[in-house]
Amino acid sequence: MLPLSYLSPKTEVRESKIHGRGLFATADIAKNKIVAVKGGHIINRKTLREQITPHLGPVEIQIDNDLFIAPTTQEERESSMLYSNHSCNPNLGMRGEITFVAMRDIRAGEELTHDWATTDDDDYSVQCQCGAPNCRQILTGKDWQRADLQKRYAGYFSAYLARKIATRCHSERSEEPHNRSNDHTE
Ligand SMILES: [Zn+2]
Secondary structure (H helix, E strand, O other): OOOOEEOOEEEEEEEOOOEEEEEOOOOEOOOHHHHHHEOOOOOOOOHHHHHHHHHHOOOOEEOOOEEEEEEOOOHHHHHOOOOOOOOOOOEEEEEOOOOEOOOOOOOOOOOEOOOHHHOOOOOOEOOOOOOOOOOEEEOOOHHHHHHHHHHOOOOOOOOHHHHHHHHHHHHHHHHOOOHHHHHOOO
């Protein structure tokens, strides 16, 4: 079977200090070059929570409010996994919703990581152990709403989140105060 996902030939999967196995650069990777593209089945949250996560663990990427891409069987798992760990000081960002690109020039040997804030809109809250000096300790599925992260990752959010951010900024500027109680996140 051909792999479901794409990993740049300048990468390899090996033991990570952050968590389990990680993705590493085996050569220098220039800013904005494609590092990985996620492939798998398109599924909703209900399917993910009931049928995928209990068997395969965290194998998905979110691509819209209720859409995810994930492998659905153990056989597919390895060929869909990207092994990009979360870091609060990542070197990968998103182009579109499934393509991971270098946010800066990356040197050979570096672990390739992305911030879940650039891909997720969910309701979780978990302790982060990424070890980055700027680690925010608690990660939530709503971190994309943080102004500091919106600034840091501008241009590198998943497209569906970038659209939410643009819409929210616009509505916050144009909304009358009496509408504030109707604030919602689509
Ligand atoms: Zn962290």
